[in-house]
Amino acid sequence: MSTQLGIGSRVEHQHFGRGVVVDVAQEFYIIWFKSQQGTKSISKDYELKITEATEGGGTTGEGVTIADIEQALNNILDQRLHDTQMVPIAQKWKRGNMILKPGDTTQQPKEIPIDTFFHKIIMVRDRLRVMEQKINAHKGMDDADKIELQQYITAIYGSLTTFNVLFKETHHQFKGSGGKE
Structure with a gap:
């Protein structure tokens, strides 16, 4: 050349x-x-x-x-891992509290701000998305293994649909495979 x-x-x-x-x-x-x-x-x-x-x-x-x-790629991945998309909580849940009441009446109930709980749910969702990307990009796995792991992740999303009531906008909600949860 x-x-x-x-x-x-x-x-x-x-x-x-x-x-x-x-x-x-x-x-x-x-x-x-x-x-x-x-x-x-x-x-x-x-x-x-x-x-x-x-x-x-x-x-x-x-x-x-x-x-x-x-180093540049690691910096980008780190930013993406810590970068959470702004996802609004439904108005009716803002400044609300979630009360966990034990069946044992001698124990004290636990009160958690719904905003804090919602933030944790969003972090779980974002980390699942990163895991999906890492699985899809993994060089050592064959397509069958990737599909199997994707099915588990889809099932996890399905299990989290219970929390969809907290989301203001439906496009941010969890979506499973459409089958049983």
């Missing part, structure tokens, strides 16, 4: 498909391929189809490394 690709160049490989150059070494490019969800070292002599080239040729010491990309 006569063209010297820089970091950020977009290429297409015969076997690995589309990729982005993430580092440039003396004799090869390090390319992140979407199909592999990872990087491969590809010789500069290999015939890549260039879909978008950025100028460059050698490393300047300021290039993006694999560690930089991994």
Whole structure:
């Protein structure tokens, strides 16, 4: 290949498909391929189809490394894990309390603000969604295993439909498989 690709160049490989150059070494490019969800070292002599080239040729010491990309992805995932969508509680439940009354009358009842309980339910839902994404993206699982785990998650959503009365908007509610809970 006569063209010297820089970091950020977009290429297409015969076997690995589309990729982005993430580092440039003396004799090869390090390319992140979407199909592999990872990087491969590809010789500069290999015939890549260039879909978008950025100028460059050698490393300047300021290039993006694999560690930089991994750190950026980890930062994004951390933000998504702690990023909860604003989901409004139904007006009638605002500032309400939930009272847990034990069957044993010698024990004290427990009073919990419904807003706090609702927030915990939303956190469970958001973490289930992240788990679904991680299962779908997992490289070591075959499709049958992914489907089996997805069915368990759907059943969990179905079990949580009891709490749908707390949601202001129906599109935020839990939806199971439509069968038994």
